[in-house]
Amino acid sequence: MSKNLTSREKDYSKWYNELVVKADLAENSAVRGCMVIKPYGYAIWEKMQAELDRMFKETGHQNAYFPLFIPKSLFEAEEKNAEGFAKECAIVTHYRLENDPDNKGKLRVDPNAKLEEELIVRPTSEAIIWSTYKKWIQSYRDLPILINQWSNVVRWEMRTRLFLRTAEFLWQEGHTAHETKAEALIEAEKMNSVYADFAENFMAMPVVKGLKSESERFAGAEETYCIEALMQDGKALQAGTSHFLGQNFAKAFDVKFTNKEGKLNYVWATSWGVSTRLMGALIMTHSDDKGLVLPPNLAPFQVVIVPIFKTDVEFEQISNLVTKISEELKRSNVSVKFDNRTTYRPGAKFAQHELQGVPLRIAIGPKDLENNTVELSRRDDLSKSIIPVESIKDEIPQILEDIQQSLYDKANDFRLEHTTEVNSFEEFKDILKNKGGFISAHWDGSAESENKIKEITKATIRCIPLNIDKSEGKCVFSGKKSDQRVLFAKAY
């Protein structure tokens, strides 16, 4: 499996595609644009899910499950949302197959089993959920509703790439209902911050929190919060979004509540989601030409132990030591795998674990048994060291923390180096072409300037950053007045 990867410098896109497949994370399937997530890739996604789920629950949310299908009449109720997704919907029109009379052993769609109303495979669940919330909400006592759903969704994308853009993907979608606009805005911003916290502390991926410009908003939203990360090729990646939906869905589905004063009002809404796209972001943020690099906080196993032996006696002695070490590490909440396969030689195992990004490798051979030592090898900086067995339980948790922090720092340094303030459109184009990364520039707030910049450069406004000092200036494109710099980049 460990044939050399194309280098990032040579062809970043090819490097990514090869890495995903060779590291056994995912592969294309027989279904156009749909991927198979392989066990090693799925184990990383499970780690992500577990942490996010914990964070959602700690912020008061509960999980629930709504139907995969949306009747067309519900789907089209919120017009902007429907319009935004109409061109990429998988549509169920029939509910039965029959034997094909012209082809023995083959099946065909039964023309007598046509649905009266077509069903849309959910591209997002606002419509089906708000048609349900209508039944759940009568009074302020029923609010807030703070629900999350883990599910699959389908968006018929024309150009797909493993994890980054697939026709079917896995995600979570939060859907909340509130009494007031203020409360809904707070919720939308809060969940964006939860995403930022997760990205930075678990994925070791620095992000910018911000707002989308109107043209980049979610279809049906009045405000979209987002987190934006920067990949090693200088392109930005939207890693999560959280939408303030105003009363759009409440109006489309006629969801009103009686407030404490006895007045009938429309409910305020948010929705927010992250998806298996985060896998792509994780891979591209840290990995190198030798393969995947994983932050310890999301690695399926943090430490792998490889025995190096010639005789059965040596193997048994090493195994006994491994049992002891593993128990100690597990007590310190370090996850360990003992790679005792006899079908592969140590060199092949080293290559595989390097390719698959295991944060720390321990090798134990006869010399180590003699000296009561083990050899450590860090995946992030490829450094090696020899330590006494008795210091494993103190040193390894420390090293893993250090790896986690180093990965973040390295990505953060890269991001800082690749965020450039520009003050003219010439400079804008020059930086975009020759350096890439985020371009911090003044913008006049008009869709017109935004579109022109996009047409000419292919760069889009990634976000209007929150929490930065406002400073007046002139739009880099139009020269008109601007209140604040925004971040531009080419993006995934």
Place this chain on the structure above:
Amino acid sequence: MSKNLTSREKDYSKWYNELVVKADLAENSAVRGCMVIKPYGYAIWEKMQAELDRMFKETGHQNAYFPLFIPKSLFEAEEKNAEGFAKECAIVTHYRLENDPDNKGKLRVDPNAKLEEELIVRPTSEAIIWSTYKKWIQSYRDLPILINQWSNVVRWEMRTRLFLRTAEFLWQEGHTAHETKAEALIEAEKMNSVYADFAENFMAMPVVKGLKSESERFAGAEETYCIEALMQDGKALQAGTSHFLGQNFAKAFDVKFTNKEGKLNYVWATSWGVSTRLMGALIMTHSDDKGLVLPPNLAPFQVVIVPIFKTDVEFEQISNLVTKISEELKRSNVSVKFDNRTTYRPGAKFAQHELQGVPLRIAIGPKDLENNTVELSRRDDLSKSIIPVESIKDEIPQILEDIQQSLYDKANDFRLEHTTEVNSFEEFKDILKNKGGFISAHWDGSAESENKIKEITKATIRCIPLNIDKSEGKCVFSGKKSDQRVLFAKAY
């Protein structure tokens, strides 16, 4: 929410439907046959998932994810499987909507976006998975493959009931690949035992492990192992199945491997699954006319604490005590909810928790503060007791264990009382009509007798039990020779 339920005696089916809705577990959606699983119901499903997932991983399985859609040509490759599911398939034929020129603001299916090949929404994933395994398996070194998937599936059932039979449902499906027939048979039986273990020790639901008769097997299987439970109305419920698939899928998808001797062989397969149907089984096994009864091992929270107070001072004193008690209980791995809502009175809270089956309720009022006691109320037998605060941390874990065991014992007693050995067809019909439950009877092994019995009585062979003494006898229907008694029942 706590209006009286229809009693089980009056109308068992109505009782079930009302209970599911009133206990806030699930409800019907705007999509025919598809349900919404509400947060309280979903929390129980999450508990089930967590335990099952742990058990799968402990038996060496890994999770992965395969596409929702199956191209028709792959779906029809294994003919028996395809034939078994063809009549209940949701079929995607188009991938785009467009504005309806005749109806402003409405959408219609874009006739120019017809798929070249229709996609089947998975009713089960053998076809898509075995078309993938073909790429993964070359040599014995690639075996066994032990994979599980948590997912949604769709079977277009004509008559649906919440949890028990829905068009879309959630489940897990294990799909394994092996070198030998023996190994695959062991796997199929092992996973059926895992299901039995889960049913008995977490759901507190006794089950019979057995084999299906040929006519009741999964489409495409050579042997189907199953666990069968008995509901309070005397009907059986198939709670889980595990299939030995022989080489059927390997042959359909041409999946061969080179064995240790260098010979090319077809791979042996199993698949096994349980679904949100288990929710229906759980509800029907333990609940009563007052509502849901949950075994502590699967309750979203095991203990609810309700404060009874008139003044703010009393509320504060009770809250302080609750903080202390909750911490102690959490240290003993007991999950606790403090129901400190001010919008509901204690009586309404009691009614809700009874309806929702919280295993143990603690009420604390001013008298209790004075005496340093609390009042306990068990949901299973509705008994009450007053205990000193200081004995909470020892007694409550014990009581919860006792509830778990009592629920199992009660269900097991019911099952034993409602399992009747019969030796004539007259007796068979009489017991089925007047007593219900499992009927243990000799059967000649022929599909003919089986079908006749079904036609006449509506009872089916639930399973050919494993682990029972074989005893020769005469078929209750035909009088022909029989090796073993099998279990008949009317079934969900």
